[in-house]
Amino acid sequence: MTPQPPRKNRGICWTIVLLILVALGAIVFVRFGRQEPSGVPTGSGGAASRDGSATQPTGKSGVVAAGTTAAGGTTPAITPATEEGSVDVGELIADTSLSDPELVRRLSVIVLDEKSPGETRSEALAHLLNLTTEEDESILFTLAGSPGLNESLGDDLFRDALNRPLATQAELSLVLLGRREPALRKEAQEHLVFLLDEDLGGNPKAWRKAVDAAKQKWSNAP
Structure with missing residues (x-):
């Protein structure tokens, strides 16, 4: 009869085989396990555009919010354009944040806005004429x-x-x-x-x- 290997040696062999299988399983899990899809941002920061860059988030009104540029500067919020002809002329004149040239420019827009009431356009022209000097009368x-x-x-x-x-x-x-x-x-x-x-x-x-x-x-x- 062929002598059988001792039971102790057979147990050691099975242990080694089991360890090898566990190690292989771990390698497969690490290598092929679940991974986060690349290129898809998480969170609510904004969606990715076709060129891979993130677009700025928008609020409920659809207005693009202010953000930070790639160079580190800030971009102002972009608000929907308003018809300057609908602005109250008195409020426009009272706005001390406007320089005279900017005020004249806005008044000229109202003067030429055919959708504005005649009285509003006339009032805007009167203020514009008062603000216009000989140096900047080309607007006339x-x-x-x-x-x-x-x-x-x-x-x-x-x-x-x-x-x-x-x-x-x-x-x-x-x-x-x-x-x-x-x-x-x-x-x-x-x-x-x-x-x-x-x-x-x-x-x-x-x-x-x-x-x-x-x-x-x-x-x-x-």
Whole structure:
């Protein structure tokens, strides 16, 4: 008969085999066990965009909240745009945080907003004219040539110019000369005739040349 190995030796062999199996099982578990999917952020910070970057979270109103840029700076909250024409002119004037140029800009938006009531637009123009000096009166020429300016506001603009320097009166009259409203064109031409002491009819180039010559003379006057 073939001698059988001692029971003690067989027990040791089975123990070694069992340890090897446990070790293999541990390796398989660690290597192929559950893993968090990569690239999917957790928590409520924001969803990932197609390029892998996180988008800013939005509030209940859909307004993008303020956040931090990649460079470490901050981005202001983006709020829905409001129609400046619907703003109360009195409140706008009382806002001391606005500089004069910014206030004039906002008032000009209201003046040209055809959806705003006529009274509101007229009030905005009156304040704008009070704020406009000789140094920044180019806004007057811009308004005068805008299609959004109606005849009534154009007349207010013209009458205000009569209290300004002759060069301003002439330049504004030149702009109004190109308007579609017959009444504005008529009063502009009549005033140019008064300023230049000559009637050049409906010739814009001739009026331009005459105004330039007159401005040179006025600037050299004592």
